Amino acid sequence: MQNGVNQMPMTITEKILAAHAGKERVVPGELVSVRVDLVLGNDITAPVAIKEFNKIGVKDVFDRERIALVADHFVPNRDIKSAEQVKTVKEFSRKHGLPHFFDVGQMGIEHCLLPEQGLVGPGDLVIGADSHTCTYGALGAFSTGVGSTDLAATMATGETWLKVPETIKFEFEGTLKPWVGGKDLILYAIGAIGVDGALYKAMEFTGAAIAGLSLDGRFSMCNMAVEAGGKNGIIAPDEITAAYVEGRCRRPYQFYRSDPDAVYEKVYHFDVALIEPQVAFPHLPENTRPVSEAGNVAIDQVVIGSCTNGRMEDLRIAAGVLQGRKVHKNVRLIVFPGTREIYLQALKEGLIETFVTAGGAVSTPTCGPCLGGHMGILAGGERAVATTNRNFKGRMGHPESEVYLSNPAVAAASAVMGRIAGPEEVV
Amino acid sequence: MELKGTVWKFGDDVDTDAIIPARYLNTSDPKELAGYCMEDADPAFPARVRPGDIIAAGKNFGCGSSREHAPIAIKAAGVSCVIAGSFARIFYRNAFNIGLPIFESPEAAADVELGDEVSVDVNTGTITNLSKGKTYRANPVPPFMQQIIAAGGLISYIAERMKRQCTK
Numbered sequence: 001m002q003n004g005v006n007q008m009p010m011t012i013t014e015k016i017l018a019a020h021a022g023k024e025r026v027v028p029g030e031l032v033s034v035r036v037d038l039v040l041g042n043d044i045t046a047p048v049a050i051k052e053f054n055k056i057g058v059k060d061v062f063d064r065e066r067i068a069l070v071a072d073h074f075v076p077n078r079d080i081k082s083a084e085q086v087k088t089v090k091e092f093s094r095k096h097g098l099p100h101f102f103d104v105g106q107m108g109i110e111h112c113l114l115p116e117q118g119l120v121g122p123g124d125l126v127i128g129a130d131s132h133t134c135t136y137g138a139l140g141a142f143s144t145g146v147g148s149t150d151l152a153a154t155m156a157t158g159e160t161w162l163k164v165p166e167t168i169k170f171e172f173e174g175t176l177k178p179w180v181g182g183k184d185l186i187l188y189a190i191g192a193i194g195v196d197g198a199l200y201k202a203m204e205f206t207g208a209a210i211a212g213l214s215l216d217g218r219f220s221m222c223n224m225a226v227e228a229g230g231k232n233g234i235i236a237p238d239e240i241t242a243a244y245v246e247g248r249c250r251r252p253y254q255f256y257r258s259d260p261d262a263v264y265e266k267v268y269h270f271d272v273a274l275i276e277p278q279v280a281f282p283h284l285p286e287n288t289r290p291v292s293e294a295g296n297v298a299i300d301q302v303v304i305g306s307c308t309n310g311r312m313e314d315l316r317i318a319a320g321v322l323q324g325r326k327v328h329k330n331v332r333l334i335v336f337p338g339t340r341e342i343y344l345q346a347l348k349e350g351l352i353e354t355f356v357t358a359g360g361a362v363s364t365p366t367c368g369p370c371l372g373g374h375m376g377i378l379a380g381g382e383r384a385v386a387t388t389n390r391n392f393k394g395r396m397g398h399p400e401s402e403v404y405l406s407n408p409a410v411a412a413a414s415a416v417m418g419r420i421a422g423p424e425e426v427v
Numbered sequence: 428m429e430l431k432g433t434v435w436k437f438g439d440d441v442d443t444d445a446i447i448p449a450r451y452l453n454t455s456d457p458k459e460l461a462g463y464c465m466e467d468a469d470p471a472f473p474a475r476v477r478p479g480d481i482i483a484a485g486k487n488f489g490c491g492s493s494r495e496h497a498p499i500a501i502k503a504a505g506v507s508c509v510i511a512g513s514f515a516r517i518f519y520r521n522a523f524n525i526g527l528p529i530f531e532s533p534e535a536a537a538d539v540e541l542g543d544e545v546s547v548d549v550n551t552g553t554i555t556n557l558s559k560g561k562t563y564r565a566n567p568v569p570p571f572m573q574q575i576i577a578a579g580g581l582i583s584y585i586a587e588r589m590k591r592q593c594t595k
Contacts, residue, residue: 031571048455048495056586074453081453131493131517147495147521153585195440196487200516229487231516284440371449392442392491394467
């Protein structure tokens with residue numbers, strides 16, 4: 001991007017917000033009304049939004065092509081009430097002729113599905129009634145979570161209001177250690193700054209280690225920006241992004257980059273050569289430790305999947321650790337691929353066979369166990385290692401259960417050992 | 428307008444799973460949600476909360492999921508307002524959108540205790556601890572948020588705007 005003499009330098013987040021506000025430039029703290037490229041809801045948040053939408057008194061949605069409704073949280077339907085919620089969303093989608101409604105069979109976990117289906121792209125402004133909507137920053141988009149009422153208003157108007165956030169830059173330099181991926185970098189950063197360390201801020205991830213990360217690793221990082229209180233996580237698009245979106249994105253897209261002299265609220269610098277695989281202990285994602293310092297923590301369940309780590313690279317890493325090994329007799333291993341396409345690809349590559357042979361159970365895509373919805377609930381006193389994003393009290397079931405967050409390699413190794421373990425103990 | 432009630436005190440980083448556990452999100456009925464409000468943080472809360480009671484908590488209240496069910500459950504439980512050191516971003520937005528009064532005041536959050544009688548002047552943001560005879564300031568509400576409140580929530584605000592556009 002050319003930066004003229006009269007223009008103030010801007011960050012990538014500020015540039016995308018300015019473009020969607022129809023302005024030359026924006027500054028942190030400014031309130032802007034922005035045009036939205038895509039708005040998202042799921043089977044929990046959309047029913048509330050539909051109720052509110054119907055109160056506005058408009059006949060039609062702003063643009064049928066720019067609304068995505070994904071039934072992923074309690075599907076396949078957990079009980080009658082959940083089924084009624086999905087029915088509400090399905091009927092609304094039919095009534096308004098929404099082409100991007102996804103139910104069991106076609107669906108995937110929303111934040112794995114939308115990029116895969118080319119519904120979000122670089123330079124987009126996306127809001128979604130799901131806190132992990134910040135995932136799409138991995139493509140160089142501005143995306144953030146909102147609630148159901150904001151979803152309703154945006155379905156009607158195609159616009160929303162946002163306060164331009166200050167940006168915190170996170171520079172990750174150096175070469176990654178073996179078994180360290182995007183999940184570890186974001187857990188490490190959250191451990192360093194705390195669960196409100198980026199409250200209301202944009203989190204921009206840069207540096208050689210980010211440039212070397214696959215898009216799957218980048219999705220994991222931006223996905224968890226909200227766990228530090230961040231408004232959005234974002235990574236400038238590059239040739240890796242270009243290779244992913246070419247021929248996939250259904251709309252024109254645009255690559256933005258931060259100006260070299262853009263203003264940041266704070267800059268953190270991390271040498272990734274010093275970062276081991278991380279484990280976040282109960283009950284906050286900021287309670288991180290290197291896996292080597294986890295101690296002897298016996299576990300009852302391992303969950304591999306979710307919008308954080310349910311993509312191809314994650315499944316390949318986990319299968320690599322589990323190949324030719326058996327899940328510990330005291331452990332239930334549950335693997336849930338992020339989308340139908342990921343599931344199919346994992347089948348073709350023999351990964352599903354590896355998981356099942358090892359003694360794991362493979363589920364159809366669902367958010368189920370991650371939020372303690374269904375398909376893998378913990379009893380009182382039980383402990384799980386999970387590649388998911390939250391370990392709040394009671395997150396995966398009983399209020400007296402515990403969740404330890406990790407990357408897929410640590411999760412797979414822990415499943416084999418029956419306790420929290422690093423992959424080097426197993427492979 | 429003045430809100431007055433007895434304080435329920437919680438700590439830092441009260442997450443939306445504590446406010447309304449995901450296992451109950453197969454409904455969006457406010458009354459039903461209210462029956463489980465704060466259950467995992469304090470099992471006695473849903474049965475013992477009385478109309479007008481005030482929730483006070485530390486920093487980052489409402490972190491976690493985007494579920495609007497969280498402020499809906501608090502409002503439907505009869506809680507008149509939430510006072511916290513700071514609020515997580517999505518919860519903050521949701522609370523205004525559905526009309527749950529919230530006040531950011533690190534001072535008050537640090538000082539008020541369980542059982543204190545507290546009143547809040549909504550217009551000035553002055554929080555008075557009647558039990559301790561102290562007053563605290565709440566951070567001012569951004570003017571745009573005040574417009575949303577004045578309109579009676581985001582939906583009424585949008586509906587008004589859409590109507591004006593149609594009649595133009």
